[in-house]
Amino acid sequence: MFITFEGPDGSGKTYQLAIFADYLKDKGYPVLTTREPGGTSIGDQIRDVLHDMNNTEMRPHTEILLYQASRAQLVEQVIVPHLKSGGIILCDRYADSTLAYQGYGHQLNLKKLAALIDFATRGLTPDLSLLLDVDVGEGLRRRARGGEWNRLDAYDLDFHQRVRKGYHELVRQEPQRWVVIDAGQPPERVQADIRKFVMERLAKSG
Ligand code: TMP
Numbered sequence: 424m425f426i427t428f429e430g431p432d433g434s435g436k437t438y439q440l441a442i443f444a445d446y447l448k449d450k451g452y453p454v455l456t457t458r459e460p461g462g463t464s465i466g467d468q469i470r471d472v473l474h475d476m477n478n479t480e481m482r483p484h485t486e487i488l489l490y491q492a493s494r495a496q497l498v499e500q501v502i503v504p505h506l507k508s509g510g511i512i513l514c515d516r517y518a519d520s521t522l523a524y525q526g527y528g529h530q531l532n533l534k535k536l537a538a539l540i541d542f543a544t545r546g547l548t549p550d551l552s553l554l555l556d557v558d559v560g561e562g563l564r565r566r567a568r569g570g571e572w573n574r575l576d577a578y579d580l581d582f583h584q585r586v587r588k589g590y591h592e593l594v595r596q597e598p599q600r601w602v603v604i605d606a607g608q609p610p611e612r613v614q615a616d617i618r619k620f621v622m623e624r625l626a627k628s629g
């Protein structure tokens with residue numbers, strides 16, 4: 424099963440994913456965690472370029488292609504082999520981040536983005552996607568407090584609002600794939616919701 428964690432910046436998804444992965448491992452599930460951009464040696468190098476605060480001249484089209492390059496490597500090197508061996512993948516961001524950030528955030532053509540994503544992933548889509556939904560202002564305040572500020576966090580508030588709305592639109596288009604979790608709750612409540620929804624889904628998938 425291929426599960427992705429999505430959400431606006433500061434939603435706490437990275438922290439929640441790590442705790443949930445430990446929970447699944449304790450139960451004996453063959454879990455592999457990974458993240459985007461990154462997750463491979465090549466992908467991590469691409470991540471550094473994308474996040475570098477000095478790369479202020481980076482254009483949206485460059486950004487898109489770098490994300491797809493990182494993703495193509497991750498799919499082929501890590502995700503597909505693990506799924507083929509019967510394992511569970513928990514991925515911190517995936518293709519929906521491109522649609523939310525580059526598509527809705529930067530307002531680039533969604534159909535063209537979908538074609539690029541399809542090329543990079545060879546059509547691999549998640550079985551389940553969790554949207555850790557949080558108020559944009561609160562999310563950015565959390566990021567700033569945590570000292571994790573990167574080049575993308577520095578886009579203006581309107582950009583981040585469009586990203587959040589974009590996620591809601593993606594959920595509306597494919598409600599069967601998504602679970603929306605209120606990430607404004609205390610962390611232990613967020614984790615409880617994740618466990619409840621994912622364990623239900625795992626039980627159904629046999
Ligand atoms: P994160 O590792 O803290 O989630 O940061 C990754 C940043 O990259 C975040 O601001 C979202 C952004 N991003 C995109 O804009 N497009 C993408 O396709 C991906 C995977 C991430």
